[in-house]
Amino acid sequence: DPVFGKTEEDRAKLWNLGGLTIRTTLDPRAQRAANEAATAKVNKDDKFAASVVQVQPGSGKILSMGQSRPYGLDQKQNETVLNLSVSNKMGGSTYGFQVGSTFKPFTAAAALEKGIGPE
Incomplete structure (x- = not known):
């Protein structure tokens, strides 16, 4: 991203020097739970x-993202x-994987609870 420097070299220098503040919405407890659920x-x-x-x-805000396949380049390790x-x-x-049809019952139930009819 050019916001971090005019050239790729400038951006790499900034990255390597450190001092950047990285903010995330990930929650460590939720992330642990997602990883455990995905691999259980x-x-x-x-x-x-x-x-x-x-x-x-x-x-x-995304609180967690986990998957059963580990991140990396070793295809022999999946x-x-x-x-x-x-x-x-x-x-x-x-x-x-998109949630698709999995969310439909939850959305319908929430709508019915709020008095929105099935029509």
């Missing part, structure tokens, strides 16, 4: 992978550099 029943070498994302209602929780456009896989 799905092993890294299973044919299928699992991903878990927690989003704070109202703010949209590592991946893809975020399986997002679409390809966001740097994920074309096989990423």
Whole structure:
């Protein structure tokens, strides 16, 4: 990102010097729970992978993102550099997991609780 320097060399120098403040919405406890949930029943070498994302209602802040495949370049260890929780456009896989139909019952229940009819 050019905001960190005019050239790639300038940006690398800033990165290597340190002193940058990195802010995140990730919650360490939620992240630990997501990692444990993603790997509890799905092993890294299973044919299928699992991903878990927690989003704070109202703010949209991402509290955690975990997946059963570890991050890395070693394909023999079933590592991946893809975020399986997002679409390809966001740097994920074309096989990423979107919540889709899983959320429909929750959305419908919330609407019914607020008096919104099924029609």
